[in-house]
Amino acid sequence: MPLLEVEDLYTQFDTSAGTVRAVDGISYTVNEGETVGIVGESGCGKSVSALSILRLIAEPPGRIASGSIRFAGRNLLTLNDAEIREVRGGQIAMVFQEPMTSLNPVLTIGLQLCETMEIHLKLSPQEAQARAIELLDMVGISEPAGRLQQYPHHLSGGMRQRVMIAIALSCKPKLIIADEPTTALDVTIQAQILELMKDLTKRFGVALIIITHNLGVVARYANRVNVMYAGRIVESGTASDVYHRPVHPYTLGLLRSVPRMDRPRGDRLIPIDGQPPDLTREIVGCAYRPRCSFAVERCAREAPRIEEVAGGHASACFERARLLRLLKEAS
Amino acid sequence: MSAVAGAALRSDASRAARAGPPLLEVRNLKMHFTVAGRVFSRKTAAKIKAVDDVSFTIGRGETLGLVGESGCGKTTTGRCILRLEKPTAGEILFEGQNLCELDRKALNEKRERMQVIFQDPYSSLNPRMKVGSIIGEPMKVHGIYPNEKERDQRVAELLLVCGLNPKFMDRYPHEMSGGQRQRVGIARALSLNPEFIVCDEAVSALDVSIQAQVINLLESLREQFNLSYLFIAHDLSVVHHLCHRVAVMYLGRLVELADSDELFAHPLHPYTQALLEAVPIPDPDVEKQRAHRVMKGEIPSPINPPSGCVFHPRCPLAVSSCRQEVPQLRELKPGHWVSCPRV
Numbered sequence: 184m185p186l187l188e189v190e191d192l193y194t195q196f197d198t199s200a201g202t203v204r205a206v207d208g209i210s211y212t213v214n215e216g217e218t219v220g221i222v223g224e225s226g227c228g229k230s231v232s233a234l235s236i237l238r239l240i241a242e243p244p245g246r247i248a249s250g251s252i253r254f255a256g257r258n259l260l261t262l263n264d265a266e267i268r269e270v271r272g273g274q275i276a277m278v279f280q281e282p283m284t285s286l287n288p289v290l291t292i293g294l295q296l297c298e299t300m301e302i303h304l305k306l307s308p309q310e311a312q313a314r315a316i317e318l319l320d321m322v323g324i325s326e327p328a329g330r331l332q333q334y335p336h337h338l339s340g341g342m343r344q345r346v347m348i349a350i351a352l353s354c355k356p357k358l359i360i361a362d363e364p365t366t367a368l369d370v371t372i373q374a375q376i377l378e379l380m381k382d383l384t385k386r387f388g389v390a391l392i393i394i395t396h397n398l399g400v401v402a403r404y405a406n407r408v409n410v411m412y413a414g415r416i417v418e419s420g421t422a423s424d425v426y427h428r429p430v431h432p433y434t435l436g437l438l439r440s441v442p443r444m445d446r447p448r449g450d451r452l453i454p455i456d457g458q459p460p461d462l463t464r465e466i467v468g469c470a471y472r473p474r475c476s477f478a479v480e481r482c483a484r485e486a487p488r489i490e491e492v493a494g495g496h497a498s499a500c501f502e503r504a505r506l507l508r509l510l511k512e513a514s
Numbered sequence: 515m516s517a518v519a520g521a522a523l524r525s526d527a528s529r530a531a532r533a534g535p536p537l538l539e540v541r542n543l544k545m546h547f548t549v550a551g552r553v554f555s556r557k558t559a560a561k562i563k564a565v566d567d568v569s570f571t572i573g574r575g576e577t578l579g580l581v582g583e584s585g586c587g588k589t590t591t592g593r594c595i596l597r598l599e600k601p602t603a604g605e606i607l608f609e610g611q612n613l614c615e616l617d618r619k620a621l622n623e624k625r626e627r628m629q630v631i632f633q634d635p636y637s638s639l640n641p642r643m644k645v646g647s648i649i650g651e652p653m654k655v656h657g658i659y660p661n662e663k664e665r666d667q668r669v670a671e672l673l674l675v676c677g678l679n680p681k682f683m684d685r686y687p688h689e690m691s692g693g694q695r696q697r698v699g700i701a702r703a704l705s706l707n708p709e710f711i712v713c714d715e716a717v718s719a720l721d722v723s724i725q726a727q728v729i730n731l732l733e734s735l736r737e738q739f740n741l742s743y744l745f746i747a748h749d750l751s752v753v754h755h756l757c758h759r760v761a762v763m764y765l766g767r768l769v770e771l772a773d774s775d776e777l778f779a780h781p782l783h784p785y786t787q788a789l790l791e792a793v794p795i796p797d798p799d800v801e802k803q804r805a806h807r808v809m810k811g812e813i814p815s816p817i818n819p820p821s822g823c824v825f826h827p828r829c830p831l832a833v834s835s836c837r838q839e840v841p842q843l844r845e846l847k848p849g850h851w852v853s854c855p856r857v
Binding site: 224225339341342369370371372373374375378396397398399400401402403422423426427436437438439440441442443444445447448451452453454455456458459 | 583584691693721722723724725726727729730733748750751752754755756774775778779788789790791792793794795796797798799800801806808809810812813
């Protein structure tokens with residue numbers, strides 16, 4: 184049985200411009216100890232889908248309209264406030280993008296680390312402090328004992344993200360959700376943090392959901408990938424399947440739009456024309472149709488459901504057979 | 515055209531462009547800022563060497579990439595060239611004339627020919643101006659097309675060139691998407707028919723699919739108007755794609771400079787090597803075969819930079835002499851410059 188099972192999740196926001204269907208019926212699973220990547224561009228619903236798992240959507244204006252999120256056998260959407268608080272930071276931890284804003288600037292590092300452990304693991308202050316030092320050492324922070332008294336502004340961006348990872352790991356979670364964990368960091372620091380997360384999740388058998396717009400990061404770290412567009416998962420599969428045998432025109436478009444450093448400079452990039460749709464308006468048919476070169480008449484009437492193509496590789500496209508054939512011919 | 519033939523053609527074009535005298539030459543540029551100490555403190559103010567002894571050239575029709583991590587001085591270099599800062603020392607020769615010695619009037623004339631595209635399409639456009647006035651303003655200031663009708667016609671042309679509907683003239687920036695705003699920023703930069711444009715992280719804020727559109731636009735504009743770009747960016751894949759030559763900066767200094775394909779295939783400086791290794795490639799099979807070595811440590815504070823070679827505390831090749839001697843750039847292969855005595 185998978186560790187996390189998201190089924191038919193709909194998350195919506197009521198705004199003055201209308202209802203934004205940020206997450207529009209997504210389903211996916213995460214197995215124990217595996218790393219799942221969620222990729223997509225701004226506004227595709229990848230962050231909202233992750234926040235929904237921990238019920239961190241502000242209500243109002245947001246609401247989880249329907250669906251179920253089963254984690255270790257329990258439906259997180261039916262838990263009461265006290266129960267979900269136990270899950271948050273305890274069994275499921277989160278690492279956010281902005282290490283500058285996700286730590287409390289007026290509290291010491293030590294307090295922020297110990298607080299979660301005292302609450303979730305019921306440790307005494309002395310025990311918590313000893314474990315905090317151990318954790319800081321583990322995430323590669325020098326002189327860990329002295330750091331407990333420091334404030335977030337004493338640390339660099341990379342160091343703060345290490346502290347965030349230490350907090351996330353502190354209560355021995357089964358799942359960590361990392362939302363753009365390295366986007367704000369420089370490339371060499373990004374590599375340090377990602378390598379650290381990979382090593383630690385492997386060592387402790389923690390499952391990881393990594394949310395990013397960076398196709399390279401997913402290629403390097405994820406076992407399986409979900410590609411999102413306009414609130415839906417349009418393709419999912421193993422990293423190798425999705426990158427080498429894409430069965431959705433959007434995935435193919437994304438892969439062709441990114442320049443590759445490992446190949447000699449060649450011709451122009453092949454961008455995707457147009458822009459993502461406005462999610463406040465109701466979308467009839469496939470949301471990607473206006474930008475899609477494979478679109479047929481049926482795409483304007485019906486929204487394709489995501490269906491399995493072969494062994495765990497799924498696509499939400501009516502024309503996937505034609506796409507697959509063309510790619511085979513081209514290679 | 516096949517990819518290979520395309521690449522060959524392009525490198526021919528860039529070679530031809532580089533044959534003539536350079537459009538821009540930066541010689542031993544230094545930009546030092548003094549940081550005030552605390553109020554009432556008697557401590558002497560600290561000095562930050564944001565740019566320290568940087569030299570390079572840019573030919574006509576050439577794109578030079580300037581890469582490095584935050585705080586390495588790449589943006590300050592761009593600002594100095596545009597004379598938005600007054601450099602502490604060094605020369606900036608634009609068509610042979612030193613911009614550091616020009617008076618205000620002469621400088622303003624030169625400024626018609628060098629423009630800038632900024633990173634953030636949200637904050638670099640005045641939210642209270644319509645797109646038409648944003649693009650038209652530089653022409654108004656410099657007295658080109660003083661007639662309003664002619665100016666509007668030129669704005670419409672520029673919008674078309676940048677792939678926007680001329681009707682957008684009457685819109686405000688908030689009515690447009692990020693990609694469209696960046697196109698407005700590009701149209702504004704083109705309005706005075708410049709020869710040289712500083713693109714400071716011009717595509718960094720854009721989503722992948724939109725980024726590719728803007729990259730292609732910048733390339734076709736360069737060909738169409740024989741523009742030269744200084745392309746400042748931290749995304750190495752984009753820089754590799756767009757630039758003929760690439761310069762790598764670290765803590766205010768130039769550490770390596772070479773042809774784009776040469777630099778990415780055979781990086782020589784240990785910092786460049788670490789930088790390239792850190793960039794993930796969007797291909798899981800390629801990634802599996804790469805050694806994910808991680809460079810230790812963080813960028814030191816520019817207020818108190820390491821002695822000798824600024825990279826020595828993080829460098830795998832460092833020996834004791836690296837702590838004392840400041841390395842100079844030397845040409846190891848034709849056109850490939852490195853500032854490390856150990857490679």
